[in-house]
Amino acid sequence: MTEVNLGEEIVFWISGGLAVLGALGMILSKKAVHSALWVALTMINLAILYIANSAPFLGMVQVIVYTGAVMMLFLFVLMVVGVDSSDSLIETLKGQRLVSIVLAIGLAILLIAGVGAGLTDVVPVGLEEANGVDGGNVEGIARLLFTDYLIAFEVTSALLITAALGAMVLAHRERWLPRASQAELSRSRFLGAGHPGNLPSSGTYARHNAVDTPALLPDGSPSELSIPGPLVARGDVRPIDHHDVDQIESLGGGTK
Amino acid sequence: MNVYTPILVLGILAFAFAVFSVAAATFTGPKRYNRAKYDAYECGIEPTPQPVGGGRFPVKYYLTAMLFIVFDIEIVFLYPWAVAFDRLAIFGLIEMLVFIITVLVVYAYVWRRRGLEWD
Amino acid sequence: MTGSQFGVFGIDPWWLVLLKVLAIFVMLVLLTLFTIWWERRVVSRMQNRIGPNRVGPFGLLQSLMDGFKLALKEEIIPKAAHVGVYWIAPVISATAAFLAFAVIPFGPTVSIFGVETPLQLTDFPVSVLYVLAIASIGIYGIVLAGWSSGSTYPLLGGLRSSAQMISYEIAMGMSFVAVFLYAGSMATSEIVSAQEPIWFAVILLPSFLIYVTSMVGETNRAPFDLPEAEGELVGGFHTEYSSLKFAMFFLAEYINMVTVSALATTLFLGGWLAPWPLSLWESANTGWWPLLWWLAKVQIFIFIFIWLRATLPRLRYDQFMKFGWKVLIPASIIWIMIVAAARVLRNDIDFSNRELLIIGAVVIAVLLVGSWLAQVVIDRRDTARKLALAEFENRTYDPIAGGFPVPPMPGQQAVLTSRRTASPVVQQEAIDG
Numbered sequence: 001m002t003e004v005n006l007g008e009e010i011v012f013w014i015s016g017g018l019a020v021l022g023a024l025g026m027i028l029s030k031k032a033v034h035s036a037l038w039v040a041l042t043m044i045n046l047a048i049l050y051i052a053n054s055a056p057f058l059g060m061v062q063v064i065v066y067t068g069a070v071m072m073l074f075l076f077v078l079m080v081v082g083v084d085s086s087d088s089l090i091e092t093l094k095g096q097r098l099v100s101i102v103l104a105i106g107l108a109i110l111l112i113a114g115v116g117a118g119l120t121d122v123v124p125v126g127l128e129e130a131n132g133v134d135g136g137n138v139e140g141i142a143r144l145l146f147t148d149y150l151i152a153f154e155v156t157s158a159l160l161i162t163a164a165l166g167a168m169v170l171a172h173r174e175r176w177l178p179r180a181s182q183a184e185l186s187r188s189r190f191l192g193a194g195h196p197g198n199l200p201s202s203g204t205y206a207r208h209n210a211v212d213t214p215a216l217l218p219d220g221s222p223s224e225l226s227i228p229g230p231l232v233a234r235g236d237v238r239p240i241d242h243h244d245v246d247q248i249e250s251l252g253g254g255t256k
Numbered sequence: 257m258n259v260y261t262p263i264l265v266l267g268i269l270a271f272a273f274a275v276f277s278v279a280a281a282t283f284t285g286p287k288r289y290n291r292a293k294y295d296a297y298e299c300g301i302e303p304t305p306q307p308v309g310g311g312r313f314p315v316k317y318y319l320t321a322m323l324f325i326v327f328d329i330e331i332v333f334l335y336p337w338a339v340a341f342d343r344l345a346i347f348g349l350i351e352m353l354v355f356i357i358t359v360l361v362v363y364a365y366v367w368r369r370r371g372l373e374w375d
Numbered sequence: 376m377t378g379s380q381f382g383v384f385g386i387d388p389w390w391l392v393l394l395k396v397l398a399i400f401v402m403l404v405l406l407t408l409f410t411i412w413w414e415r416r417v418v419s420r421m422q423n424r425i426g427p428n429r430v431g432p433f434g435l436l437q438s439l440m441d442g443f444k445l446a447l448k449e450e451i452i453p454k455a456a457h458v459g460v461y462w463i464a465p466v467i468s469a470t471a472a473f474l475a476f477a478v479i480p481f482g483p484t485v486s487i488f489g490v491e492t493p494l495q496l497t498d499f500p501v502s503v504l505y506v507l508a509i510a511s512i513g514i515y516g517i518v519l520a521g522w523s524s525g526s527t528y529p530l531l532g533g534l535r536s537s538a539q540m541i542s543y544e545i546a547m548g549m550s551f552v553a554v555f556l557y558a559g560s561m562a563t564s565e566i567v568s569a570q571e572p573i574w575f576a577v578i579l580l581p582s583f584l585i586y587v588t589s590m591v592g593e594t595n596r597a598p599f600d601l602p603e604a605e606g607e608l609v610g611g612f613h614t615e616y617s618s619l620k621f622a623m624f625f626l627a628e629y630i631n632m633v634t635v636s637a638l639a640t641t642l643f644l645g646g647w648l649a650p651w652p653l654s655l656w657e658s659a660n661t662g663w664w665p666l667l668w669w670l671a672k673v674q675i676f677i678f679i680f681i682w683l684r685a686t687l688p689r690l691r692y693d694q695f696m697k698f699g700w701k702v703l704i705p706a707s708i709i710w711i712m713i714v715a716a717a718r719v720l721r722n723d724i725d726f727s728n729r730e731l732l733i734i735g736a737v738v739i740a741v742l743l744v745g746s747w748l749a750q751v752v753i754d755r756r757d758t759a760r761k762l763a764l765a766e767f768e769n770r771t772y773d774p775i776a777g778g779f780p781v782p783p784m785p786g787q788q789a790v791l792t793s794r795r796t797a798s799p800v801v802q803q804e805a806i807d808g
Contacts, residue, residue, distance in 0.1 A: 007258060007261075033522065034460075037460070037519070040515065044512070047508075051260065056499055056500060056501045057335075057336065057500070057501050057504070060501050060504035060505055060507070060508045061332050061504070063508035063511065063512065064328060064332065064504065064507055064508050064511055065325070065328055065329060065332060067508070067511040067512060067514070067515070068321070068324055068325050068328050068511065068541060069325055071321060071514070071515075071518065071537060071541070072318070072321035072322060072324075072325060074518065074522075075317050075318055075321050075534070075537075134340070134343075136500050137500055137501075138335070138336050138339050138340070138500055138501060138561060139336075139339060139340050139343075141336050142336035142337060142339060142340030142343075142344070143340060143343070145333070145336060145337075146336075146337060146340070146344055146347075146348055146351060150351060153333065153351070153355065154351065154354060154355055154358070156329070156333070156355075157354075157355050157358035157359050158358070160326045160329060160330065160358075160359055160362070161358065161359070161361065161362040163322060163325065163326055164322060164323060164326045164362040164363075164365075164366060165362060165365070166322075167318060167319050167322035167323070168319065168365070168366055168369060168371050170315075170318070171315045171316065171318040171319040171322075172319055172369060172371050174369070174370070175370060175373075179373065258385050259384045259385035259497050259498065259499045260385075260497070260499070261385070261392065261497075262385075262387075262392045262395065262396060262477060262496045262497040263474065263477045263496070263497060263505075265392055265393065265396045266396045266399065266400070266473060266474060266476075266477050266496065267470065267473075267474055269396055269397070269400055269473075270400070270469065270470045270472075270473030270474060271466065271470045273400070273469070273473075274465065274466040274469035274470050274623055275466055277469075277619045277620075277622065277623055278462060278465055278466055278619060278620050278623060280446065280619060281446070281450040281618040281619035281620055282450055284446045284447055284618070284619070285446070285447055285448050285449040285450050285618050286447075286449050287449060288449065293451050294451065294452070294453055294454045295453065295454065296453055296455055296524070296525060296526030296527065296615070297453075297526060297528065297609060297614050297615060298526075298527065298528075303526070317534055317537075317538055320538050320541065320542065320696075321538075321541065323700075324541040324542065324544070324545060327545040327704065328544075328545065328548070331545065331548040331549060331552070334549070334552045334711065335504065335551075335552065335555060335561065338552045338553070338555035338556040338715075339555050339556075339559060339560060339561060341556050341559075341715060341718065342559060342718075342722065345719055345722065345723050346719045346723055348715075349715050349716060349719050352712075352715070353712065356708060356712070360708070363704075363705075367701065372696070372697065372700045372701055373693065373697065374692060374693040374696040374697070
């Protein structure tokens, strides 16, 4: 397995390309939600690269954890900046765009040259051994994680605590009153001044059964209770066509 | 042949089938234009006007998502621990207890502050 | 790359791989068609109806015809949809649904056209994790469908689905831990062979129950089908999907049902191993017979899915989340620790089974009593809190208590000052109220 075979090379170029594409898409998308989706593409392709490098456990964990993480990013975008928002492309610092492009290209050249020079003609060593000595990839990780890197593992729990605490501080609203139970809600509905039971449903005897068509009372007048309040406020209530009502009633054999 | 190649083959077949079906829908069905059909569905009324930027979302989901990640990472540690448990033996049990109890501290905190209640 | 135990996988000739892939694909599509028909018939029986019986013998071709009908329906893409994402969402859902089946073992090694091969597409050391990973990619299809429809109900449905699926994925993931502990592996084929004397459903019953519960939540099926609660959210995330795009979501939902059932079979019911009376017959676990046992076990789970749907009403959302976060997750953590402790006691300290059972019973009793006491304390505190609040509400509100302006506490009514009363809005409120 020390030789890089053809299959691995194909996987590298396809997945590597897609990962870079995802990263570029993330930066170049105007919509924040699209950026989050491109990140998901990058993460999945990185996972494929890990698997191709004989680290199947890491690859699967990458997908499981990062899909959750990207989902959170996605939700965060939806919550904080709105469902459809996009970035403004106005430069706030003058000349910032040019400078950052130049610096980014410089960094890229540096990295490619440095890493490229360091990694040409390297013969991979010890992969077979690392995955075999404990009877498999997962067992090897378990041995390292739970013996040599025990402190790091235990400290991770502190990181998790911080994350959950942070989320609580940011997103949790304390309730002042205990939540009303179903019994209490029902009691207050009956004791209160409002309508105790279900409100009449819309559209009875009318031409449409859409919620913006009021139900008709026995005397032919529209029932205001049958239309949702917001529609009344928006002025979206459909007027009743009395001619239609008469026609329907005559068809029904005069139920009046 | 690699152990992962069959997954790739199945993936290609499934993907091709799904793309074909989704694309075919455009050609197999009829096309009859009606403005109301292309509006968002809202029980027969005119769609509610959306705010600019499309409205936001209850921040409540964020807490659930974050707790999910916390527990997901805990599970990810539990898996190799479970597989190698017989070799780690009592030492493994104790270290995992320490880890889980630490995470349970924040779980208890969130529970106590009613972060797990949804309303 | 692969350990020695996976020697039988990844060595099939290319035509056999193609054959297996095709077989899995066809089987999943057929199982979907069958399950839809079976569900409708069984639910009908349970509701004193007959169900579809017109197309083909016993109405068996009904779901196929429904599929054709969907293909001939007009495809409606809402104006407000984000077209690219709207297209890709059903593709992600359907592809992920098919992919998860790659590591499910159907049977032992058989001979196909003279080649000895296991009845399983492939397997590797972390194949159960692979199923989890694919499942979490599948959630994207739903969230993206909800978001890209550009409509309110799908967005709510999509977010609700994702919150629900990630909540139950944790309980599901935790129920695997005890299985891995006993099998010493995360590969499906090894987990099946580790259940040779006794199934994990028997020795790890709590894990099994937690898995079965969370698999219903994970597939959005009744009584946990809140993402498509018709009364609240119309069709949920697929409200704006029609024609074959809708069919893809439908297909994915039913394939996911089969997948979680197959996973339950693999992890807890011994996979393709013959059940007890049949296992006495010595060739029950050889040749093609195991395929039959496997199918029967999967069908039992599918029947349970249908039975649940016909029997139970839908949960309220807060009850559902409470159940996932406050019952399933702590229960699985405690159970994992009990299992691990029992294993250590048995292997390293040499306790007998009887001593272990006694210790286990004591631990469970302590936990039950403890939780009951905790509930009593919490109830008492809640009652006290409510009483205190009621008393507090009855007190009059003093806007300048102690010489400082104080806002009203929750439940208290602000006293209208003369300036506020003068404003037209408040006057209107006063008239309305």
